[in-house]
Amino acid sequence: MDISTTNSPLIKEKTLAQQMNSEEPSLVKTLNLYKRIWPGKKCLFAPSGGEPAQYFIKNPVPHKHAGQWKPVFYRGDNPKYDPDSIAISRGFRTGFWNSFRFEHGDGVDMVLKNKRRVSARKSHRRKTKMRGWFGKPEKPPKKPLEDEEEVEGLVMEFKMHRPRFITRTLSFEVNGEKYRWSGTRRFLPDWAKRFKGISHDFKLVNSKSQLVATFEKDRWAIFKPSEKWPDTANKRKHYIGTLTMYSVDRVEYNTPEELVDESPSPEIMSENSGEKPKKKTKKPNKNLNPGGHHAGNLTEEAIVFTCWAAVEAEHRLRHKLEDLAEEIGESVGG
Structure with a gap:
C-alpha cells in the first residue's frame, strides 16, 4: 500500500508539519493580544503596545456561568475613547466551553442599540x-x-465547536470554508518538539491543510506585570501573545443574490406530498440579516475573534475544576 495515498490523520499531520517547516507561507498581518482590565473584562488586538487597537473586546462577565458570557467585539479601538469604533460581533457559549455561536457583521451594532x-x-x-x-x-x-x-448592516451567524469533549481542537466554518484551531509545537525549541502536551500555542488551518494563522503565547505572561503606555487610549496593557496571519486563498463573502435559495421549503414540499410538516425544534434567529452591507474583512475578523475565544476558553478551562469546587462549597454552606 502506498503511504502517500493513505488518509490517516497522523500522516496528514506529519505532512502538514513538513509543509510548514519547508515552505514558509507569506506573512500578511501580525497583531498582539493584550488584556486591558483584570480578570479579562477588556482585551484588544494591536500591532504593538504604542499603536491604537484594531480590534477591541468587551466581556463584562469573563467567567462564571455560560449564560452570563456575552462578549462584544468592536472594529477599532476602545469605544469609550474612539467614537468611530463599532460593534461587529457578539459571542455566546455553552457549558465547559465546548461550543460557541457568533453573530457577526456591521449590523450587530444596530442590534445591540435596539x-x-x-x-x-x-x-x-x-x-x-x-x-x-x-x-x-x-x-x-x-x-x-x-x-x-x-x-x-450584515448580520450572519457561524458556530465553533470541539469535535470531542477533551481536546484543544476548535472547528468553525465561514463562507463555506472550514477552519480548525488546534495546538502546535511550532514555536517550541528543537529539543522539545518531540514531546506532546507541553505546547500552549495554536495554529489555524483550513480544509486544504493550508496554514492560515498562528498564535504564539507568552508562557510567562501570568508572572509579568502590565506595561504602561501613557500616550495611548489604553494606558495599561498586559501582553498575552502574538497572532500571525498568512496569505492563503480565502473564500469571499457571497452577494445577497447568491444567498437566495430557490429550492422549495419543507412546508411547501409537505403540502404537495400530503404529509404534515415536521415541527421546528429551534426558533429562527430574528437578528440575522444576510443581505446587509459589511465594510470590513469578514474572514480576518472571524479569525481574530475565534482566536481570542480559543485562548480565553483554554485559560478558563484550566481553572474550571477550582471554580466548580468553590461553587459546590458555597451551595452547601461550606
Missing part, C-alpha cells in the same frame, strides 16, 4: 407602574426614549 432601546422603554414602563401603585405622578425619563431602527 436591544438597549427596548430595555430602556421596559424599565421606564415598569417604574411608571410602580409609581402609580403609590399614587405618584409619572416621572419623565432621564434620557429620551428612542424607537427601534431597521438593521441595514
Whole structure:
C-alpha cells in the first residue's frame, strides 16, 4: 500500500508539519493580544503596545456561568475613547466551553442599540407602574426614549465547536470554508518538539491543510506585570501573545443574490406530498440579516475573534475544576 495515498490523520499531520517547516507561507498581518482590565473584562488586538487597537473586546462577565458570557467585539479601538469604533460581533457559549455561536457583521451594532432601546422603554414602563401603585405622578425619563431602527448592516451567524469533549481542537466554518484551531509545537525549541502536551500555542488551518494563522503565547505572561503606555487610549496593557496571519486563498463573502435559495421549503414540499410538516425544534434567529452591507474583512475578523475565544476558553478551562469546587462549597454552606 502506498503511504502517500493513505488518509490517516497522523500522516496528514506529519505532512502538514513538513509543509510548514519547508515552505514558509507569506506573512500578511501580525497583531498582539493584550488584556486591558483584570480578570479579562477588556482585551484588544494591536500591532504593538504604542499603536491604537484594531480590534477591541468587551466581556463584562469573563467567567462564571455560560449564560452570563456575552462578549462584544468592536472594529477599532476602545469605544469609550474612539467614537468611530463599532460593534461587529457578539459571542455566546455553552457549558465547559465546548461550543460557541457568533453573530457577526456591521449590523450587530444596530442590534445591540435596539436591544438597549427596548430595555430602556421596559424599565421606564415598569417604574411608571410602580409609581402609580403609590399614587405618584409619572416621572419623565432621564434620557429620551428612542424607537427601534431597521438593521441595514450584515448580520450572519457561524458556530465553533470541539469535535470531542477533551481536546484543544476548535472547528468553525465561514463562507463555506472550514477552519480548525488546534495546538502546535511550532514555536517550541528543537529539543522539545518531540514531546506532546507541553505546547500552549495554536495554529489555524483550513480544509486544504493550508496554514492560515498562528498564535504564539507568552508562557510567562501570568508572572509579568502590565506595561504602561501613557500616550495611548489604553494606558495599561498586559501582553498575552502574538497572532500571525498568512496569505492563503480565502473564500469571499457571497452577494445577497447568491444567498437566495430557490429550492422549495419543507412546508411547501409537505403540502404537495400530503404529509404534515415536521415541527421546528429551534426558533429562527430574528437578528440575522444576510443581505446587509459589511465594510470590513469578514474572514480576518472571524479569525481574530475565534482566536481570542480559543485562548480565553483554554485559560478558563484550566481553572474550571477550582471554580466548580468553590461553587459546590458555597451551595452547601461550606
